[in-house]
Amino acid sequence: MRVGHGFDIHKFGKIYKPLILGGVHIPYCKGVVSHSDGDVIIHSIIDSLLGASSLGDIGILFPNNDIKYKNINSCILLQVVWNCIKKKYKIGNIDVTLFLEYPKISSYTNKICLCISNCLKCKTDVINIKSKTMEGLGEIGKKKGIASEAVSVLLEI
Template sequence: MNAPSTPTANPDNAANATTPAPLPALPALRIGQGWDTHALVPGRALILGGVPIAHSKGLLGHSDADVLLHALTDALLGGAGLGDIGRHFPDTDPAFRCADSTVLLQEAYRRVQQQGWRIVNIDSTIIAQAPKLAPHIDAMRQHIAAALGLQAAQVNIKAKTAEKLGPVGQGQAMQAQAVVLLAAASA
């Protein structure tokens, strides 16, 4: 996709119409953004960023419901112009029932790489009232980096509360947001 051009005078046209000037090449970078939310329910394991976390509730979903990895998968796919997680791994497909979200993330990244893109860095935020996530952030960063063949310094994870507001603040759900910077693999 190119930036808008600056019109220039066309001396061959009696009406002095304008024609676009040649466009400069754009950097081979793309940004992807992802978001996900899941309800917290008793009787399910809580897995965030591929890491099991002790808690009285887990996230409800067709797969393991890892809200962080789902947001990250959406960001990767979106950055490469490949749609979203539901298009590639639909919850109507029994093959993805109880699926490991790390496997889905890796498959999404494989598809992104096939399009000629690589990850520069990841920035993400988990929004949850409980449990405290700070003790688990480093393990999540390490897990995601290893799963995607990155250095941990390329993966950032922040944890925030919802200040007791709404379903997340009442401990009924969790949300995650992720942004991914992609660069052309040849760059």
């Protein structure tokens, strides 16, 4: 069994960019400042999977100064990473905590789990998505950004 941890954070920007979380478009008046689509959930999962498999981090594999990743759908990046890992491991569990004040995502968590499970070719019951507010504290609490942490457990095949 291998365990990895991932984290990602983005600030909300003045220029509207769709808010994508876990591969799902979430209607909101703000988008994130990012090179790719800025999907903090997928980015934290990628880093947790890379950590569990000792394959580095998202910034090494997909540099944010490489034009080919500009506005890329992060689900594509997740699939690339999973294709490198799936020969040795299967998903034991992925647990994600999203930190944000708004928008509320409880009505989207099932759809997010389904999207992630489709990318990873695993069952939805091994993926858990939850969100927490920052109770008005810090930059996220002031609605200036969004962050995600993920823990992944990989099981050897």
